[in-house]
Amino acid sequence: MAELTIHFGDNLPVLQGLANDSIDLIYIDPPFNTGKVQRRTHLATIRDENGDRTGFQGRRYRTIKLGVQAYADIFDDYLAFLEPRLREARRVLKPDGSLFVHIDYREVHYVKVLLDVIFGRASFMNEIIWAYDYGARSKAKWPAKHDNLLWYAKDPDRYQFHLDACARIPYLAPGLVGPEKAARGKTPTDVWWHTIVSPNGREKTGYPTQKPRGILDRIVSVHSRPGDLLLDFFAGSGSFGESAVRLGRRCILADHHEEALRVMERRFAQFQIEWINWTPSLACLASAEDGCPDANERRAFLNSDLEIVAHAHGELR
Numbered sequence: 467m468a469e470l471t472i473h474f475g476d477n478l479p480v481l482q483g484l485a486n487d488s489i490d491l492i493y494i495d496p497p498f499n500t501g502k503v504q505r506r507t508h509l510a511t512i513r514d515e516n517g518d519r520t521g522f523q524g525r526r527y528r529t530i531k532l533g534v535q536a537y538a539d540i541f542d543d544y545l546a547f548l549e550p551r552l553r554e555a556r557r558v559l560k561p562d563g564s565l566f567v568h569i570d571y572r573e574v575h576y577v578k579v580l581l582d583v584i585f586g587r588a589s590f591m592n593e594i595i596w597a598y599d600y601g602a603r604s605k606a607k608w609p610a611k612h613d614n615l616l617w618y619a620k621d622p623d624r625y626q627f628h629l630d631a632c633a634r635i636p637y638l639a640p641g642l643v644g645p646e647k648a649a650r651g652k653t654p655t656d657v658w659w660h661t662i663v664s665p666n667g668r669e670k671t672g673y674p675t676q677k678p679r680g681i682l683d684r685i686v687s688v689h690s691r692p693g694d695l696l697l698d699f700f701a702g703s704g705s706f707g708e709s710a711v712r713l714g715r716r717c718i719l720a721d722h723h724e725e726a727l728r729v730m731e732r733r734f735a736q737f738q739i740e741w742i743n744w745t746p747s748l749a750c751l752a753s754a755e756d757g758c759p760d761a762n763e764r765r766a767f768l769n770s771d772l773e774i775v776a777h778a779h780g781e782l783r
């Protein structure tokens with residue numbers, strides 16, 4: 467098997483094609499508002515002589531927006547999209563496998579309840595807060611500067627947790643712990659301080675929502691062993707896949723956006739990859755110039771700055 471297997475397409479059939487108990491570690495970073503979400507405003511009418519509508523026998527009615535109902539619908543649809551994928555994720559995990567779901571503060575509580583139903587509450591191991599400090603600061607409320615990572619173990623009595631493989635971090639007050647401990651550093655807690663992917667840094671691929679390798683390297687090192695098989699079925703720019711391969715694991719990735727696949731082509735140019743349902747641009751243009759679908763777009767992509775591609779993703783968070 468190649469270091470990386472990359473699928474183009476909806477992740478549900480990809481998951482359905484994987485064997486039971488075959489994956490050691492899954493990380494996902496699903497988008498919010500996938501397009502499956504129905505934004506319905508629920509209206510009710512009540513009799514009101516000054517109302518905005520005319521009904522039966524010329525009676526006047528006033529329209530009221532039932533905002534709470536609309537809110538519940540949005541979350542129902544989002545969870546209905548996630549649920550079959552999370553059920554598949556549990557099925558394909560090995561008995562000592564773990565799932566990490568990277569989510570934001572608006573969705574985390576709903577997704578936690580869904581995961582408790584699918585995995586059982588006992589399988590919930592940690593909520594990790596990834597705290598960063600970047601971008602505008604609201605003056606109307608506390609600026610939200612964190613993401614949430616929910617960790618579920620398929621079996622809460624048997625899972626991988628190699629804390630000794632975790633890079634140690636500096637003490638906040640090294641003067642209080644003595645020189646030996648200060649030099650060794652400490653292991654992290656469930657609050658992980660880490661910068662976002664720097665807009666000017668070398669790690670940047672140009673894909674919006676790209677997550678930093680520092681966070682993913684920690685998950686891969688502590689929750690899997692070299693040689694293990696990992697999975698990210700909302701792959702985006704493939705950050706989790708890069709962490710996996712650079713740390714000696716194999717990884718399956720899936721995404722249904724062409725731009726994501728193109729970014730991964732460039733990012734993984736030196737890796738051994740099995741492409742499923744996708745012909746990489748260079749091969750496509752070289753071997754079948756006339757038959758290559760979207761040839762002009764692909765040629766332009768190969769010459770382009772990836773930031774242009776990023777703008778096409780305005781709908782992603």
Ligand SMILES: C[S@@+](CC[C@H](N)C(=O)[O-])C[C@H]1O[C@@H](n2cnc3c(N)ncnc32)[C@H](O)[C@@H]1O
Pocket residue numbers: 475476477478495496497500673674675676677678699700701702703704705706720721722723726782783
């Ligand atoms: C938040 S981004 C992931 C970013 C990624 N963690 C990174 O570091 O680049 C979510 C990705 O999920 C993909 N996606 C959304 N719905 C999908 C589906 N049903 N099947 C496959 N991919 C999907 C989107 O195209 C997007 O690239």
